Amino acid sequence: MASTPRARKAPDRSGRAVTLQRVADHAGVSIATASRVLHGGGGRAVGEELRGRVLAAAAELNYIPNAPAQALARARTSVVGLIVHDVGDPYFAAIATGVMKAAREHDLMVMLAATFRDPQLELEYLRRLRNQRARAVLLAGSGFADPAFVGSLAESLGRFVADGGQVACIGDHGVEADTVAPDNRGGAEAAIGHLWELGHRRIGVVAGPSGLTTVRHRLEGVRRALERRGQVLGADCTVEADFTREGGRAATLELLARRPDLTAVFALNDGMAVGALTALRDDLGRSVPDEVSLVGFDDLPCALDVRPALTTVRLPLEKTGVRAMDLILDEGADRGSRRIVELEVELVVRDSTGLARG
Amino acid sequence: MASTPRARKAPDRSGRAVTLQRVADHAGVSIATASRVLHGGGGRAVGEELRGRVLAAAAELNYIPNAPAQALARARTSVVGLIVHDVGDPYFAAIATGVMKAAREHDLMVMLAATFRDPQLELEYLRRLRNQRARAVLLAGSGFADPAFVGSLAESLGRFVADGGQVACIGDHGVEADTVAPDNRGGAEAAIGHLWELGHRRIGVVAGPSGLTTVRHRLEGVRRALERRGQVLGADCTVEADFTREGGRAATLELLARRPDLTAVFALNDGMAVGALTALRDDLGRSVPDEVSLVGFDDLPCALDVRPALTTVRLPLEKTGVRAMDLILDEGADRGSRRIVELEVELVVRDSTGLARG
DNA sequence: CTGTTAGCGCGTTCAT
DNA sequence: ATGAACGCGCTAACAG
Numbered sequence: 041m042a043s044t045p046r047a048r049k050a051p052d053r054s055g056r057a058v059t060l061q062r063v064a065d066h067a068g069v070s071i072a073t074a075s076r077v078l079h080g081g082g083g084r085a086v087g088e089e090l091r092g093r094v095l096a097a098a099a100e101l102n103y104i105p106n107a108p109a110q111a112l113a114r115a116r117t118s119v120v121g122l123i124v125h126d127v128g129d130p131y132f133a134a135i136a137t138g139v140m141k142a143a144r145e146h147d148l149m150v151m152l153a154a155t156f157r158d159p160q161l162e163l164e165y166l167r168r169l170r171n172q173r174a175r176a177v178l179l180a181g182s183g184f185a186d187p188a189f190v191g192s193l194a195e196s197l198g199r200f201v202a203d204g205g206q207v208a209c210i211g212d213h214g215v216e217a218d219t220v221a222p223d224n225r226g227g228a229e230a231a232i233g234h235l236w237e238l239g240h241r242r243i244g245v246v247a248g249p250s251g252l253t254t255v256r257h258r259l260e261g262v263r264r265a266l267e268r269r270g271q272v273l274g275a276d277c278t279v280e281a282d283f284t285r286e287g288g289r290a291a292t293l294e295l296l297a298r299r300p301d302l303t304a305v306f307a308l309n310d311g312m313a314v315g316a317l318t319a320l321r322d323d324l325g326r327s328v329p330d331e332v333s334l335v336g337f338d339d340l341p342c343a344l345d346v347r348p349a350l351t352t353v354r355l356p357l358e359k360t361g362v363r364a365m366d367l368i369l370d371e372g373a374d375r376g377s378r379r380i381v382e383l384e385v386e387l388v389v390r391d392s393t394g395l396a397r398g
Numbered sequence: 399m400a401s402t403p404r405a406r407k408a409p410d411r412s413g414r415a416v417t418l419q420r421v422a423d424h425a426g427v428s429i430a431t432a433s434r435v436l437h438g439g440g441g442r443a444v445g446e447e448l449r450g451r452v453l454a455a456a457a458e459l460n461y462i463p464n465a466p467a468q469a470l471a472r473a474r475t476s477v478v479g480l481i482v483h484d485v486g487d488p489y490f491a492a493i494a495t496g497v498m499k500a501a502r503e504h505d506l507m508v509m510l511a512a513t514f515r516d517p518q519l520e521l522e523y524l525r526r527l528r529n530q531r532a533r534a535v536l537l538a539g540s541g542f543a544d545p546a547f548v549g550s551l552a553e554s555l556g557r558f559v560a561d562g563g564q565v566a567c568i569g570d571h572g573v574e575a576d577t578v579a580p581d582n583r584g585g586a587e588a589a590i591g592h593l594w595e596l597g598h599r600r601i602g603v604v605a606g607p608s609g610l611t612t613v614r615h616r617l618e619g620v621r622r623a624l625e626r627r628g629q630v631l632g633a634d635c636t637v638e639a640d641f642t643r644e645g646g647r648a649a650t651l652e653l654l655a656r657r658p659d660l661t662a663v664f665a666l667n668d669g670m671a672v673g674a675l676t677a678l679r680d681d682l683g684r685s686v687p688d689e690v691s692l693v694g695f696d697d698l699p700c701a702l703d704v705r706p707a708l709t710t711v712r713l714p715l716e717k718t719g720v721r722a723m724d725l726i727l728d729e730g731a732d733r734g735s736r737r738i739v740e741l742e743v744e745l746v747v748r749d750s751t752g753l754a755r756g
Numbered sequence: 757c758t759g760t761t762a763g764c765g766c767g768t769t770c771a772t
Numbered sequence: 773a774t775g776a777a778c779g780c781g782c783t784a785a786c787a788g
Contacts, residue, residue, distance in 0.1 A: 057561070059765055070775045075767060087773060102557065107530045108475060109765035111466035112780050119509070119530075127485065128495040128716075137486040140512045144519075149526060151477070152510040154498045161502075168507060172465045172477075199460060203415070285703075314703050345643075345672050347705050358486075417781055428759045433783065445757060467781035470764045 058101045067097035074098075079105065111173060115204070120368060121169035121177040123153045123162060130340045131309070131357065135180050135210060138361025146369060148175070155181075159189045166196040169205075176206035176368040180361075182254035183213030190214040208367040210360055212253040220363040220381040224254055227353035227385035228261025231306055231335045234351070234387055236269060239396035240304040240333060245273065246291040246316050247308050248283030255283070258308045258337060277302070281312070288315025289323070296324055303396045304333040310340040313350055317392070329394035339388055348391035356383050416459045425455035432456075437463065469531060473562070478726060479527035479535040481511045481520060488698045489667070489715065493538050493568060496719025504727060506533070513539075517547045524554040527563075534564035534726040538719075540612035541571030548572040566725040568718055570611040578721045578739040582612055585711035585743040586619025589664055589693045592709070592745055594627060597754035598662040598691060603631065604649040604674050605666050606641030613641070616666045616695065635660070639670070646673025647681070654682055661754045662691040668698040671708055675750070687752035697746055706749035714741050 056062065064074035069090050077086045077094040086094075097103075111117040122139050124132040136152065143150045151174060153165035162179075169177050177200060184190070194215050197207050209219040235243055245262055248255040263273050279295045281287035288307050292315065296302065305320070307313035313336030320326045320334065328334050328348055336343055339354035363381050414420065422432035427448050435444045435452040444452075455461075469475040480497050482490040494510065501508045509532060511523035520537075527535050535558060542548070552573050555565050567577040593601055603620055606613040621631050637653045639645035646665050650673065654660065663678070665671035671694030678684045678692065686692050686706055694701055697712035721739050 057765090061765075071766080072768080072775060072777095073773085076774090079767080085773080090774080104525065104529050104561075106470070106765050108466040108469035109780095110767080112464070112470055112764090112782090113766040113768080115780070117466060126495070127498065128488070128491045130486070130488065130491070133486045133488070133491045136510070137484070137512065140485065140510065149509050149511075149530060151507050152480075152494070152498065153507075154495065167462065171462050172507060203462075285699075341643075342700050342703050345700050346703050415781090419781075429782080430760075430784085431758060434758090437783085443757075448758080464781050467764090468783075470766090471781075471783040473764070 058103045059106070060103070063094065063097045063101055063103045066101060067093040069094060078103075079110075115173075117173050117175050118147060119149045119151050119172065119174050120365070121151045121153060121165070121172070121174040123155060123165050123169075123177065123179050123181075125155055125157050125181040127152065127154050129311075130342070131338055132180060134340075134357035135361040135364075138358035138363075139178060139365055140361075141358075142362045142365035142369075146365070159184050159186070159193075163192060163196050166193075166200060170196075170200050170203055173203070174205060176208065178208050178210060178361075178364050178368070179213055179215075179217075180210040180364075182211050182252040183209075183215075185214070185251050185253055185256060206368050206371070208364045210364050212257065214253065216378055218367045218379040220360055220367060220383060222355045222360065222383045223385050224257035225261035225264065227337060227355070227387070228258040228306075228308075229265040230385070230387040231337065231353055232262055232265035234389065234393065235304045235306065235333060235335060236265070238304075238333065238393060241271070241396070242299070242302045243277065243304045243306060244295045244299055244302040245278045245306050245308065246288055246295060246312050247278055247280045248287065248312065250280055252283065255280075255308055262306065283309060283312065285311045285315040285318075288312025289319045290315075292316040292319035293323060296320075296326075302332065304335070304393070306335045306337075308337050310336040310338045310343050310350065310352055313337070313352065313392075314342055314346055317346060317350070329392050331397070333393040333396070335393060343388075343390070351390045351393040352388055354386045354388045356385075359383065416461045418461070418463070421452065421455045421459055421461045424459060425451040427452060436461075437468075475531050475533050476505060477507045477509050477530065477532050478723070479509045479511060479523070479530070479532040481513060481523050481527075481535065481537050481539075483513055483515050483539040485510065485512050487669075488700070489696055490538060492698075492715035493719040493722075496716035496721075497536060497723055498719075499716075500720045500723035500727075504723070517542050517544070517551075521550055521554050524551075524558060528554075528558050528561055531561070532563060534566065536566050536568060536719075536722050536726065537571055537573075537575075538568040538722075540569055540610040541567075541573075543572070543609050543611055543614060564726050564729070566722045568722050570615065572611065574736055576725045576737040578718055578725060578741060580713045580718065580741045581743050582615035583619035583622065585695060585713070585745070586616040586664075586666075587623040588743070588745040589695070589711055590620055590623035592747065592751065593662045593664065593691060593693060594623070596662075596691065596751060599629070599754070600657070600660045601635065601662045601664060602653045602657055602660040603636045603664050603666065604646055604653060604670050605636055605638045606645070606670065608638055610641065613638075613666055620664065641667060641670065643669045643673035643676075646670025647677040648673075650674040650677035651681060654678075654684075660690065662693070662751070664693045664695075666695055668694040668696045668701050668708065668710055671695070671710065671750075672700055672704055675704060675708070687750050689755070691751040691754070693751060701746075701748070709748045709751040710746055712744045712746045714743075717741065 064071040155161040207217045279291040281291035307316045336352035343350035422429040513519040565575045637649040639649035665674045694708045694710035701708035
């Protein structure tokens, strides 16, 4: 036709976008019938004859349903949101991998959001995911221990749920929601136990920001393991810094300056451990593990690349992502109480730990 | 429960979801006015009085627009799709980081899709992104050199564009689309040049699958650099394997078995380089760089953690993601010819390369 | 400046 | 088994 005033879509060859209506016309059936054969949900079946015609028409026209329109009509989308601190961090990248694999098996798309550790941004993304009417949101990464923040987080999550969305946390976010979390305390205990068995009695801890729940839990594990053996974690044996390689390096320098007599260092994640290794070996000239033993946490790929290969606590990161998706998908179970899945961790002994000297 | 026949949404306290209509009612204005103050686009301004009432009502009711509904009405969404091989790979994770940062600045959400190097899955995700009516798609990662695949890819992309979507490639996908790509050839030439200057004349190459365009381009750079210096790359000087650490290790073993006299190895990405380092040092007992020099490509974080620290070609990965988003956002420029942005790379000399012996 | 109204593409009763 | 018609929440003419 000459003028199409309201045409806003890029036109298909024959002038308009390929909609269900067009498929129906092409097949000589009603739009309802077309909808039924293409998206089946309607309950009733459709006769072989028409069914074939619709399928053929759809194929010929290369019809693709309009997800936003379906979302509007069904009041439900097929997207889940994944909120992480930083995709560039191998820890989150591994979780994301698990999530994506699970999503694909269930025909879900995942919207990724990275907060770069800014709590406000986390709230902001929650809004945007609500705006998008995401069917569910996966909150990954360590939570922030700040009560005020946890309050607003709970509120945002509450709204999301009120809108009909589902929520699952990966790790402890201080919120009443289904959660899958690795056994951080147990992992830390295992790490300390390992060092203890090797004869280490003066162990230092290179910790991340205590505002992160993950850090708290790992520290708790350290304390518990030590106390069980009649020792308390001295205040001068813990240094807190950024949860990164650079943080680990700085913290280790400070730690060893305060306590040059330490025979072992436990870094609360592998990033920090790699930094600690650099500090120990390159800055301080202390050989690992001959003079100082080192243990990390997470078992990121880099733990293997580094020399000596890092003894660390392995987290089933990818599986964590998958499990979180399972929580989301099991819609039946969300009645009743909160579900909590604790994932087992495993100490992986490699070359960065050895017998304590003397 | 009583019976709310068509209620499909989780109800708000007062019984229904918070829609624009409700906000309008609450503020005592028409829905059009509410729309105008909340989403401004309508052209005309709104009086202070009403404007204030609408804002207040929206805040009080905690209104959040329904993106699918807006998408339907406007025939345009605010989501861009990002297709990568594997988020777990630091290479793609870095690109994704750049994309996400740029997206946030422009109020766009990103849907992530990981193909795990399965071409069919790439096509499938293109369909799904078209289904979602993504405003644009970013095709990241190395393309597949298979002509048949490139054909279907071009077709899929064509449909996407016909539907009004935009496309930008990261790296060469053999397709006529706006592209941002690092200078793979130049980087490889620089790497070889560096080794040459150090006196190396017997250089082996540890390559990824030749089906990937990235690998091809890097190999071309190698050949060009060598030929410029009067040498040709011997067939026995190149081994092809998976583009991974394990691939690098295996390929290096094979390479050195064939040519024990090599004084330098160029691995076509850092993953392979790390594997090569393991093979050289641990399996073969050859010291790096004293006996064999090693160069990688990409400058992933692990290049720094490894000992000796890896000499490698740095790619501006995060910037690559940002630039690709720029192409998407510059809608004005998409008339006329194809835009190609070539990103400069930089050789970073660290400790894995040294003078050739003898 | 503000309100009315007609779609956007689709799912879903409700008749037939 | 099939079709007609309404509504999902919102934008964008168009009319006042």
